[in-house]
Amino acid sequence: MSLSHIRVGQGPPVLLIQGVGAIGETWRPQLTALQQQFQMVAFDNPGIGTSPPLEPLSIQGMADAARQLLDDLGWDRAHVVGHSMGGVIAQQLALDAPERVMSLGLLCTFVRGRDGAIPSLPMMWLGLRTRVGTPAMRRRAFVEMVVARSQLASIDRDAFAAKLEPLFGRDLADSPAVLMDQVRALGDSDLSDRLGELADIETLVLSGTEDLVAPPEQGRALAEAIPGATYVELDEAGHALPIRRAAALNAVLREHWTADVRWS
Numbered sequence: 001m002s003l004s005h006i007r008v009g010q011g012p013p014v015l016l017i018q019g020v021g022a023i024g025e026t027w028r029p030q031l032t033a034l035q036q037q038f039q040m041v042a043f044d045n046p047g048i049g050t051s052p053p054l055e056p057l058s059i060q061g062m063a064d065a066a067r068q069l070l071d072d073l074g075w076d077r078a079h080v081v082g083h084s085m086g087g088v089i090a091q092q093l094a095l096d097a098p099e100r101v102m103s104l105g106l107l108c109t110f111v112r113g114r115d116g117a118i119p120s121l122p123m124m125w126l127g128l129r130t131r132v133g134t135p136a137m138r139r140r141a142f143v144e145m146v147v148a149r150s151q152l153a154s155i156d157r158d159a160f161a162a163k164l165e166p167l168f169g170r171d172l173a174d175s176p177a178v179l180m181d182q183v184r185a186l187g188d189s190d191l192s193d194r195l196g197e198l199a200d201i202e203t204l205v206l207s208g209t210e211d212l213v214a215p216p217e218q219g220r221a222l223a224e225a226i227p228g229a230t231y232v233e234l235d236e237a238g239h240a241l242p243i244r245r246a247a248a249l250n251a252v253l254r255e256h257w258t259a260d261v262r263w264s
Helices: 024-034 057-072 085-096 113-117 120-127 135-146 157-168 175-186 193-201 216-225 246-258
Strands: 007-008 015-016 039-043 079-081 102-105 204-209 230-234
Touching: 007 024, 015 024, 015 057, 015 085, 024 039, 024 157, 024 230, 024 246, 039 057, 057 085, 079 085, 079 246, 085 102, 085 113, 085 175, 085 193, 085 216, 113 175, 120 204, 135 157, 193 216, 204 216, 204 246, 216 230, 230 246
Parallel strands: 015 039, 015 079, 079 102, 102 204, 204 230
Antiparallel strands: 007 039
């Protein structure tokens, strides 16, 4: 399978893996800011954006596709970063082929896939609102889902939704069928009993204090399950922290990738 991808920059290789409903372009704040120091690739997961579908869709299949992309790029090893569902894909890739992973960055993600696939009551309500009502109402509900509550009062929800749409490659009022396929694939994945195997990979786990999709307790538990993992929590950050808190995240990633120990 040949995945549609964006490749920018020069330097140590970095593979960026996105989550449910997101395409590679959602990594644009990282691609733009970090390409002077790193060679970065972001891609569309199977069945979304312009990448071909994968049936049946699974975390294992998406990890295999990401590994094939490493082969296609000619990269023996890379720093691997995953956001949300992408963090679970990154875990699977690292467990399958630890020799291909220079370091792991697990952002706003989960110990078990079902932790992300089975929403809390507030998330159920927000999720319902992204599917009912006028297009404008659905877009605003999406924004409320991914932006920290402390920041909502300071943004124009309609304007921010318009800013997000080119990054997501779709009208945020729409919910393509592949989104539910991705959620089902996420819910079927449980790597919790194997996380100790990642002990030899330098791992960063990062959460946002106000993330409704992947609450910080998920990040803390994930970091505890991976021996030696570093845990970072960003204040006033929701699930869209790679976009809303890009500068802070980029600084953490830059430090994570440039520490001398990562090159041993």
